[in-house]
Amino acid sequence: MIASTPFPTRFWHRLEDGRVQCDVCPRACALHEGQRGLCFVRGCEGGEIVLYTYGRSSGFCIDPIEKKPLNHFLPGTPVLSFGTAGCNLTCRFCQNWDMSKSREMDILASEASPQGIAEAAERHGCRSVAYTYNDPVIFLEYACDTAEACRALGIRNVAVTAGYISPGAREQFFSCMDAANVDLKGFTEAFYKRLCSASLAPVLETLEYLKAETSVWLELTTLLIPGENDSDAELEQMCAWVVEHLGPDVPMHFSAFHPDYKMLDVPPTPPATLRRARRIALEHGVRYAYTGNVHDSEGDSTYCHACGHLLIERDWYRLGRWGLDAQGRCEACGTPCAGVFEPRPGDWGPRSLPLAMGKA
Numbered sequence: 001m002i003a004s005t006p007f008p009t010r011f012w013h014r015l016e017d018g019r020v021q022c023d024v025c026p027r028a029c030a031l032h033e034g035q036r037g038l039c040f041v042r043g044c045e046g047g048e049i050v051l052y053t054y055g056r057s058s059g060f061c062i063d064p065i066e067k068k069p070l071n072h073f074l075p076g077t078p079v080l081s082f083g084t085a086g087c088n089l090t091c092r093f094c095q096n097w098d099m100s101k102s103r104e105m106d107i108l109a110s111e112a113s114p115q116g117i118a119e120a121a122e123r124h125g126c127r128s129v130a131y132t133y134n135d136p137v138i139f140l141e142y143a144c145d146t147a148e149a150c151r152a153l154g155i156r157n158v159a160v161t162a163g164y165i166s167p168g169a170r171e172q173f174f175s176c177m178d179a180a181n182v183d184l185k186g187f188t189e190a191f192y193k194r195l196c197s198a199s200l201a202p203v204l205e206t207l208e209y210l211k212a213e214t215s216v217w218l219e220l221t222t223l224l225i226p227g228e229n230d231s232d233a234e235l236e237q238m239c240a241w242v243v244e245h246l247g248p249d250v251p252m253h254f255s256a257f258h259p260d261y262k263m264l265d266v267p268p269t270p271p272a273t274l275r276r277a278r279r280i281a282l283e284h285g286v287r288y289a290y291t292g293n294v295h296d297s298e299g300d301s302t303y304c305h306a307c308g309h310l311l312i313e314r315d316w317y318r319l320g321r322w323g324l325d326a327q328g329r330c331e332a333c334g335t336p337c338a339g340v341f342e343p344r345p346g347d348w349g350p351r352s353l354p355l356a357m358g359k360a
């Protein structure tokens with residue numbers, strides 16, 4: 001176990017009653033000296049909000065970028081992924097709860113400086129670093145310092161987040177990122193309130209901000225939970241909102257839930273539900289819609305929205321046929337495919353390779 005060293009933070013203010021409010025996310029935790037926020041990794045110490053997980057990770061792994069999931073951002077390339085502990089949401093269906101719900105700092109086995117992470121990514125040929133596993137919003141200072149070190153080496157940065165972040169912190173956080181996969185967990189306030197103790201509106205604001213005011217490449221993921229967020233009506237509303245507010249080029253991933261954490265009594269998502277969601281998205285004008293967490297090569301692959309030509313064939317995380325030209329256009333009809341592409345795909349394949357930072 002590595003000792004907690006409080007790291008000073010920027011997004012907070014003092015309240016008249018003497019407490020200090022963290023302004024990183026809409027929870028707006030108002031804390032007395034010595035208290036921790038809901039995420040448990042930020043707290044009030046010395047009259048300020050500090051971060052307790054700076055420089056400490058729950059582990060590193062080199063993954064295919066498709067695993068984040070990002071299907072339109074440097075396909076086939078390896079991404080160095082890491083997370084810390086804690087989360088600012090309390091999702092009952094969390095699929096990563098051992099890290100995100102941890103209040104035990106002893107899961108933070110690896111100590112790694114921002115520079116050390118960037119150098120490890122470079123050494124291992126990673127094209128990007130992903131801030132993932134738990135929500136990077138809560139370790140914003142560590143993520144942004146690491147992202148800066150990465151950019152200096154030409155390595156890009158990827159956020160995997162629920163987008164539950166306040167405006168000031170949002171600007172700083174996403175200014176460091178090149179791509180984001182944001183969880184759109186459902187499309188009703190009731191879902192967010194009952195299952196995540198949160199609110200949908202700030203997430204939608206984050207998505208609109210990302211599209212309107214940044215150049216961050218954006219993809220969305222929705223974990224479909226049987227009986228909770230998978231009705232035709234909710235999916236239709238969600239997809240219509242995405243096309244109207246974010247445009248047709250934002251890829252949507254519909255992924256399968258597996259019983260976990262506090263939702264062990266709900267069955268896994270049937271593959272037919274994922275295919276139905278994908279069909280609804282396509283019918284509503286979403287150009288790129290995917291199924292995830294199931295074996296479905298058709299639902300995993302990318303097709304030209306203009307002529308239907310197969311652009312990127314996928315089987316789990318393995319790439320097959322490549323139908324884009326060197327400029328990222330359909331080789332059959334010349335229509336550009338939205339995303340960040342290079343003349344050739346990467347060749348990392350489906351491997352995930354855990355990395356011990358000490359030996360990195």
Ligand code: SF4
Binds near residue numbers: 026027039
């Ligand atoms: S980041 Fe953590 S401490 Fe800050 S408001 Fe959100 S939950 Fe509270």
